[in-house]
Amino acid sequence: MTVIKTIDYKNDGEFHEKLIEEVLSAYPEKTAKKRAKHLAVTKDGASDCGVKSNIKSIPGVMSIRGCAYAGAKGVVWGPVKDMVHISHGPVGCGQYSWSQRRNFYTGETGVDSFVTMQFTSDFQEKDIVFGGDKKLKTMIDEIEALFPLNKGISVMSECPVGLIGDDIESVAKQKAAEIGKPVVPVRCEGFRGVSQSLGHHIANDAVRDFIFDKGKEESEFQSTPYDVVLIGDYNIGGDAWSSRRLLEEMGLRVIAQWTGDSTLAELERAPKAKLNLIHCYRSMNYISRHMEEKYGTPWYEFNLFGPSRIEFSLRAIAEFFDDKIKEGAERVIAKYKPMADAVIARYKPRLEGKKVMLYVGGLRPRHMVNAYEDLGMMIVGAGYEFAHKDDYQRTSEYVKEGTLIFDDVTQFEMEKFIERIRPDLVGSGIKEKYATQKMGVPFRQLHSWDYSGPYHGYDGFAIFARDMDMAVNSPAYGLFKAPWAKGPAPEAIAAE
């Protein structure tokens, strides 16, 4: 276990246990039984958080989860910038995920980069009836004709594709041979699995099966002893860049970024690295384990949120290398520590003792804990949309005793928890944002950084601190009660 010493506190476990009982009592019996397994309070010394995870969501309860397509196209493949990603099926999936993940990139959009574009086969009834394979072939020809600088094409399946028996694999094979570029079929129909998570896995497998050991970039590439790959960072608001800067500054050579701001060449060359550095373990552990098995590349889950974790991670990464890199890590830490200290000096007095609830995807509810604590804030509750058992094991290293844990939380539970706990800040997604703010509780989106960022590295920590302060200390929350209104100031009240 790697516990980083930040601040000491315990949460009110007894109160949280009661809260769990309270929310469960509102469900029909069968549903309450199922939901009970996903709610728990952490105990000191336990090896995980005491919840079951990665289980089907219950119909009608308003789970916050997305689907396999969202995990495969929205998360893993979508950011690969010099490839064209087809949302294969009806228009909606591609439309709702168009330009929403904030995967920053450099390049000329529409010419040599395609991230913020929506390519769709816009299935019509006839495609459902007669199949979409022929249309897919035509589409690939049209992409080649209109976007000659594309480096390859991915075919991201939406629900109908898997239901009508289309054979996108054979289309992909045929067209890849014809155009001499990778055409990658990704079977990420939204009904597969229980959340975004299976989509990540399927997307990882597609990299393994259709990219590795195929490109010429890979064979011609000259590696060095300091080559690393930054894996599982999708460059939300530029996160991968503020991380990359530190890795480069300590003397490492980042030969590929996966997949934020990445190119096909970066996917192809990754097996040449000496070490894979995983940011989002949940979405890319599969391919990292594969590279470990096949190419002998070790991997390490690092965390660049907040100075405590940054220092720890940079040193831990340096341990894989020689003294030159170890000295580099110390140099980087020494260089930026004064800035981080100044950020803490400015914001900690404004944030100290504030209670935070986190509900995000598969990574941030643990990775961000120490960053909040660096600012004197306390995590009272945390949960994941699509985490697995190993994520909750990892989480137990981060959270304090008595923390309320909620897996695949329902909208109802989330609101009740907020109403009863009245945290000073909630970090979650767009669907949770506005209801929470109406309850008088400050909120920051932690998928999209609420259109801010980056939050990684030292540069990002300053922005993170600023943003949390502007939420928690926004004057608007002091204006909820009209001066002429009778009774006490409004408390957070959830919808009935």
Added chain:
Amino acid sequence: MPQSAESIKDHAELFKEPEYQEMFARKRAEFECRPPEERVQEVAEWMKGWEYREKNLSREALSINPAKACQPLGAVFCAAGFDGMLSFVHGSQGCAAYYRSHLSRHFKEPSTAVSSNMTEDAAVFGGLQNMIDGLQNSHTLYNPKSIAVSTTCMAEVIGDDLQAFIAKAKQQGSVPQDFDVPYAHTPAFQGSHVDGYDNMLEGILKHYWINATPVRDESINIIPGFDGFCVGNIREMKRMLDLMGVSYRVVCDPSDIYDTPANGTFEMYAGGTTAEEAKAAINAKATISLQEYCTKRSLAMCKDKEQETAALHYPLGVAATDEFLMKVSELTGKPIPAALELERGRLIDAMTDSSAYIHGKTFSVFGDPDFCMGVVGFMMELGAEPLHVLATNGSKMWAKKIKKQLEASPFGSRAQVWPGKDLWHMRSLLMTEPSDLLIGSSYGKYLERDCKIPLIRLSFPIFDRHHHHRFPLFGYQGAIRMLVQILDKIFDELDRGSNIAGKTDISFELTR
């Protein structure tokens, strides 16, 4: 160091710093294997030309940057317009998450919908059990007054039968027998969000009207249609109708649920058309749709009940508002009051004051079929000339109709109408035949960047500007607001083009 505690830079400034710029250049040179810069520029130039336009317009299969969404989004929006009605989307769970996010990003408001969370086993065995469990859970947990069921494409492809499923679920006690569960099949592979709105509305009316016989009264129904500006527009329309003193009901009114106050309490349900109103709507003497292409089936239902019907096209500007008010007056027998004529006069006054800055300007517009017609109408009243009118979800019949509208004005003679085309087509059109202004949604910002044509955001979705939808476009007052928004864009551009001291500032004038 690019960052400091005193002056914190986020992405908007941080990545312009030399440390990052050098890093980007290094990454590009050493690792990205991108085509040489000259080649990129050569292709970029080629993409601006007529040859590329022809290639682009001859696409048969590929859709790029379409300006439309799928049916269930419209269904969820429609259900939000009814009091206490919870949207229940039958099919894959990710879809419901997408609709909720999409609506929230536009309205900056909560958007609720449950899913029946169908997964692989449901794909094989059908989603009946999901419906049974889902209705029970959502009914118990969220205490709705009614539940509106729509479908994702998954449920449609496997052929789930909503009517039978809902009946079965009621039999099993998921919800009480007499609990209102209107439904609509909303396949994503037919039509677009405007059809989803229509299908859901038809489903709701069917549900409430099924055993009812109309008892004619003096009231009229107004169906607003799918509208990102519903908050401002419906309120403005109600204000005008109240001034006229007519008896009306808005059938599908999401103006309150997408604009709830921050007061410490989250209201999951807030206002909207009540079940009683929906039932009583059958008795109206007439129904006016404000968007024909959102209401074809719903309006046909009203006609079936022997109501008079009228279909407008997103009434914007003087003549369209006149038409709306005169239609209401004709149907109800109530005169248009002096107060509204006064407002009309004020709009005309503002137009005479300012139209010199718009007259002769060319513009292009994209969006839903009715929206395009509304914009074209008002802009031509201001003396602007439409060049490209594009509706991804517009049909050939729509094209015919809008061409008639264009032919009726001398300002419409240069317009080209593009039904079924997308925003990548629009890119080629604007590169080869540019207009002075572009009107549409936030999706147009990529066109604004690439074609250097100022974008005016007047249509769903608007993700990157806040709160505009809380103000109306409808009515004479809405038209003034729209006029101001267009003028502001033009004035800002004028100033931006003349703001370098000593170089371009000859026309940097104080009074315009």
